[in-house]
Amino acid sequence: MSKKSSRVDLASQALRQAIIEQALPPGTKLPEDELGTRFGMSRTLVREVLAQLQSEGLVDAPPRRTATTAKPTLDQAKEIFETRRMLEREVVRLVIARWQPRFGAELEGHVRAEEAARQAGEARVSIRLAGEFHTRLGEMAGNALIRRYLGEVVSRCSLILALYGRPHSADCAVNEHREIVAALRAGDADAAIRIMDRHLGSVEQRALLDGDSAAGFDLGAVLSRYSEALAGGASVKVARLPKPKARGKR
Template identity: 40%
Template sequence: MGSTTQRIVASITTAIVERRLMPGTKLAEQKIADIFKVSRTVVRQALNQLSRDKLVTLEPARGAFVARPSVEEARQVFEVRNMLESVMVRRLAAGVTPAQVAQLREHLKREQAAVQRTDVSGRTRLLADFHVVLARLLGNEVLADILQDLVSRSSLISLMYQSAHSAEHSFEEHVAIVDALERGDARAAVRLMASHLDHVERNLRLDPRVPDLEAALTAP
C-alpha cells in the first residue's frame, strides 16, 4: 500500500511541477482512485502527504485542491530578499576567496546539469540553494537561516511556475553574479543580484487553466 501511495504522490507532484495541474484544480478522491485502481483510503493517504508538503490544500466539506500560493506574499518575500541579498553580495565581493569561488563554481555545475536534464524539482532546489550558499560563505549562520526560510517560502511558487526557459535564465544570471564576485566588483554583484531577483519574481505568473484531471495524471 505504501508504494502505491507514493506512486500517487509522485504522479500528482510531477503533474503540478510540470504545470499539467494548476493551482485551484480540484483533486477528486474517487476519480483519482479510479485512475490508479486503488481505494479512496489510499488516495486520502497520498493527499494528506501532499498537504503536509504544502502542494495540496485540504478544505473541510469541499475536498482537496492543488495549493494556490499567494503571489502577493511571494512579492513581499522577494522585496525582503532583495534588501538582504544586496548587502550580502556586497560584503562577499569584498573578501571572497579562491576556494569559495571554486565552491560556487561547483554548485553552478550541478545547477547546469539539472537544468539540462529538465530535472524540475532538482533544478528548483539547486537554484534556490545558490542563495543560501552565498549566505553561508559569509559565515553568518543567522543570515543563512533567515534566507533559507525566505527561499523556502518562495520555492513552492518557483517550483510551480518557473518554466525551463526561466530556469536556464536564472542559471545564467547566477554565473554572472559569481563572475562579478570573483572580480571583486561589488557594484556589479549588487546590480546583478537585484536584476536576477526581479526577473525571477516577474516570471512567476499564475495561469487560470484547469485541465482535465485524468489527462494530466496519465500523460506520458
C-alpha cells in the same frame, strides 16, 4: 525509515516536483481517492501528504473540500517576491562569507545542467533546475532556517509563474545565473546582490499579467509518471503531457 514514512515521503516528493515543474497547474483538483490509488496509501496518509504540501504553500486543502494545487492571488504573489528578494540578498552575503572553491564547481555544474535541459528542449526540467540553482545557494549559506524559507518561496514562485507568467527564453536565466556565480567567485557581494536583484526583478515582471490555466491533462498519468520515476531512483524528466500554453521560468 518506516514503510509508512517512505510512502508519505515518496508521494510528497512526487507531487512537489510535479507542481514545481508545472505539470500540475494551479487550481488542479487532487482527489484523495485517486491519490491513494496512485500511491498505494490510505486516505489518512494522503491527508498527511496534503497537509505537508499545504504547509509549504503548494496545496490548498480546506476542510471537507477537495484539495487543489495552490492558486495564489496577485497580492500574495507580490508578497512572496518581496520576501524572496530579502532572503536572496542575505543568502548572497552569507555564501560569500563562507565561500569555498567547491561551491563554484557545484554551481557551475548546475548551470551546465540548466543549459543542457534548455538545449534538449526539456522545458519542465529547465524550470525545476532554474529554481534549484537558488535553493543550492540557500544550502551553501549555512543557515537552516533561511534554507527552509528560501526553498518554500522558490517553490511558490513556480506556482505564480505557472499561473501568471509570460513566456521567457531560458537563455536569459542561464546567463544571469552565470553572472551571479562569477560575482560570488570574485567575492563581490555588491555586484552579486545587484545581479540577483535584476534577475529576480525580471522574473517578477513576467508574473504581472493574469493568464489562463494550462490546457487539460490526465491527472493519473502525471502522478504515475512522477511516482514511478522517483520509486525507481531515476531523476524525473518531463512528463509527456499535452502541451500547455508557454509559461515563464524562474
